[in-house]
Amino acid sequence: MSTYTAINLVKRPSGPIGPDLFEVxxxxxxxxxxxxxxxxxTHMSLDPAMLGWMSPSTDSYIPPxxxxxxxxxxxxxxxxxxxxxxxxxxxxxxGRFGWQQMALSDGAGVNKLDPTLPAxxxxxxxxxxxxxxxxxxxxIGKPQAGETLVVSGAAxxxxxxxxxxxxxxxxxxxxxxxxxxKADWIVRELGFDGAVNYKTDDLGAQLDALVPDGIxxxxxxxxxxxxxxxxxxxxxxGRIMVCGMIADYTAREPQPGPSWLNxxxxxxxxxxxxxxxxxxxxxxxLAKLTPYxxxxxxxxxxxxxxxxxSAMTGLNLFFSGENKGKLIVKL
Amino acid sequence: MSTYTAINLVKRPSGPIGPDLFEVxxxxxxxxxxxxxxxxxTHMSLDPAMLGWMSPSTDSYIPPxxxxxxxxxxxxxxxxxxxxxxxxxxxxxxGRFGWQQMALSDGAGVNKLDPTLPAxxxxxxxxxxxxxxxxxxxxIGKPQAGETLVVSGAAxxxxxxxxxxxxxxxxxxxxxxxxxxKADWIVRELGFDGAVNYKTDDLGAQLDALVPDGIxxxxxxxxxxxxxxxxxxxxxxGRIMVCGMIADYTAREPQPGPSWLNxxxxxxxxxxxxxxxxxxxxxxxLAKLTPYxxxxxxxxxxxxxxxxxSAMTGLNLFFSGENKGKLIVKL
Numbered sequence: 025m026s027t028y029t030a031i032n033l034v035k036r037p038s039g040p041i042g043p044d045l046f047e048v049x050x051x052x053x054x055x056x057x058x059x060x061x062x063x064x065x066t067h068m069s070l071d072p073a074m075l076g077w078m079s080p081s082t083d084s085y086i087p088p089x090x091x092x093x094x095x096x097x098x099x100x101x102x103x104x105x106x107x108x109x110x111x112x113x114x115x116x117x118x119g120r121f122g123w124q125q126m127a128l129s130d131g132a133g134v135n136k137l138d139p140t141l142p143a144x145x146x147x148x149x150x151x152x153x154x155x156x157x158x159x160x161x162x163x164i165g166k167p168q169a170g171e172t173l174v175v176s177g178a179a180x181x182x183x184x185x186x187x188x189x190x191x192x193x194x195x196x197x198x199x200x201x202x203x204x205x206k207a208d209w210i211v212r213e214l215g216f217d218g219a220v221n222y223k224t225d226d227l228g229a230q231l232d233a234l235v236p237d238g239i240x241x242x243x244x245x246x247x248x249x250x251x252x253x254x255x256x257x258x259x260x261x262g263r264i265m266v267c268g269m270i271a272d273y274t275a276r277e278p279q280p281g282p283s284w285l286n287x288x289x290x291x292x293x294x295x296x297x298x299x300x301x302x303x304x305x306x307x308x309x310l311a312k313l314t315p316y317x318x319x320x321x322x323x324x325x326x327x328x329x330x331x332x333x334s335a336m337t338g339l340n341l342f343f344s345g346e347n348k349g350k351l352i353v354k355l
Numbered sequence: 356m357s358t359y360t361a362i363n364l365v366k367r368p369s370g371p372i373g374p375d376l377f378e379v380x381x382x383x384x385x386x387x388x389x390x391x392x393x394x395x396x397t398h399m400s401l402d403p404a405m406l407g408w409m410s411p412s413t414d415s416y417i418p419p420x421x422x423x424x425x426x427x428x429x430x431x432x433x434x435x436x437x438x439x440x441x442x443x444x445x446x447x448x449x450g451r452f453g454w455q456q457m458a459l460s461d462g463a464g465v466n467k468l469d470p471t472l473p474a475x476x477x478x479x480x481x482x483x484x485x486x487x488x489x490x491x492x493x494x495i496g497k498p499q500a501g502e503t504l505v506v507s508g509a510a511x512x513x514x515x516x517x518x519x520x521x522x523x524x525x526x527x528x529x530x531x532x533x534x535x536x537k538a539d540w541i542v543r544e545l546g547f548d549g550a551v552n553y554k555t556d557d558l559g560a561q562l563d564a565l566v567p568d569g570i571x572x573x574x575x576x577x578x579x580x581x582x583x584x585x586x587x588x589x590x591x592x593g594r595i596m597v598c599g600m601i602a603d604y605t606a607r608e609p610q611p612g613p614s615w616l617n618x619x620x621x622x623x624x625x626x627x628x629x630x631x632x633x634x635x636x637x638x639x640x641l642a643k644l645t646p647y648x649x650x651x652x653x654x655x656x657x658x659x660x661x662x663x664x665s666a667m668t669g670l671n672l673f674f675s676g677e678n679k680g681k682l683i684v685k686l
Binding site (some may be wrong): 180251262267269278279280281283284285286287288289290292293296297 | 597616
């Protein structure tokens with residue numbers, strides 16, 4: 025292969041994500057310099073955080089993708105040529121390779137993987153979703169056995185891991201989802217204590233029934249009205265991890281949050297976080313997460329799209345909630 | 356004195372605080388049992404938290420004052436009779452003595468004081484205001500020299516101490532107040548870097564001018580619109596201490612808070628707290644606070660009302676913002 029396909033971001037989104045925001049380009053496979061290697065990417069991860077990376081910068085810490093450059097993403101692949109002492113042909117690797125079939129690397133931010141781990145498990149559990157779940161639940165949530173946890177986006181890649189970790193630790197776990205199929209999956213397959221379909225159920229009444237003594241931990245993945253119904257039911261000294269606000273990313277006007285009166289009445293802690301701030305913690309987070317996976321306590325499901333170009337519309341599945349499990353693009 | 360005056364709470368507030376909520380009663384000075392002592396209270400502290408104590412319970416941690424019993428408050432007094440081995444006649448003491456001239460105690464929650472400390476300083480700095488300021492600023496805010504702090508209710512008993520501690524630690528400090536006189540006081544007397552009068556200034560424009568690089572710490576004492584203007588200007592990794600929401604305590608409907616989108620975009624931490632949860636920390640908090648007082652870095656002013664019955668309308672000064680400094684009732 026002397027050329028490969030890449031997708032550049034050329035326009036910032038103001039509505040649904042589609043091909044008009046991108047250009048598909050053919051690039052020439054580069055010559056390797058000393059200390060470089062070439063990765064043939066086989067699987068790309070699609071994550072809600074990418075919606076933020078496409079938007080104009082809102083702070084100075086996570087720069088947006090520059091227009092005219094390859095769209096940023098994490099992925100899984102195999103080293104196909106190397107002049108780097110640490111990476112050899114045939115190595116399985118994970119890294120921020122972007123929306124392209126081939127990636128040139130000097131090893132920065134690239135991790136070698138146990139070759140027995142399937143690509144889908146790596147991207148679904150050990151990559152951004154598992155790290156994000158582990159960071160938020162343990163460093164912010166500080167869960168205690170016997171407490172109650174509500175997680176929104178509970179069938180999603182992060183939410184499903186948060187709920188399973190909390191269940192394994194002895195909490196009562198209720199997930200908020202957007203379909204009966206997802207509700208069924210998190211209760212029957214993942215072992216959640218309950219599920220609420222926010223599209224059809226009376227959310228407040230269902231929460232009252234499922235967690236009658238209130239909510240100690242809330243893992244916020246979605247924003248929107250769920251936030252308000254949960255907030256009203258927080259117990260004293262409750263902790264809220266704000267991980268994602270998918271419902272608000274494309275709203276014209278930011279939606280108001282709950283009154284802060286409850287923050288003082290209940291002495292709540294609310295903390296927003298994103299993994300790029302905490303990459304130095306990756307080894308310790310993986311060390312925390314791995315035993316749960318080894319004990320079979322973390323199930324996952326991948327929603328696999330076929331072909332590089334499917335990424336361009338695939339991100340919309342986060343908005344519609346139609347993705348079933350971790351979104352992965354197979355190249 | 357064989358009788359003394361006390362004030363009971365008999366009705367819960369639904370508007371301004373006035374004599375209709377209370378009954379003034381004459382009580383007989385009790386005989387002391389072994390292990391008890393009698394305090395002649397000379398100064399009572401009025402604090403915004405008392406408005407919460409008068410209201411129906413909103414959680415199970417800080418019970419409201421029961422109707423028909425003495426209104427709860429902290430105060431300063433002198434031991435006038437004792438059958439307690441730890442307290443002697445003439446001791447100066449601070450404790451939760453309630454709205455009454457005399458209080459019977461077994462010593463629980465009562466602290467003996469250095470007799471050289473004036474009552475007004477004790478109630479203004481070393482009691483609830485100073486403890487609350489120290490707890491919030493250091494345990495939640497974790498201030499770093501060079502950061503910016505905005506505090507609302509900045510001329511109040513807690514806010515004025517928060518700002519002075521932060522100034523002493525090398526932060527840039529801006530106070531939000533409700534009068535030009537208060538603005539003048541916090542800048543000229545307390546050494547704040549700037550002040551905004553939210554009643555007359557364009558709050559957002561003033562903040563942009565005074566803290567052009569954004570706000571790292573916000574100490575929330577008041578609620579209301581100030582919260583929104585500050586929130587929009589928070590820097591990444593900002594911390595918000597929610598200590599009081601006086602503007603919302605008597606609102607018919609809780610006012611919406613800011614959109615949570617900023618919580619994740621800026622990875623903010625927001626934490627509500629009240630001192631009654633942290634009484635076990637009082638010795639360490641006093642140890643932290645005292646050196647600042649000894650170095651002359653904490654100035655205060657007391658707003659003294661005369662006579663027990665002045666407490667019944669005095670609490671309204673919190674709503675109107677007319678109090679100038681720590682509210683104290685001199686008996």
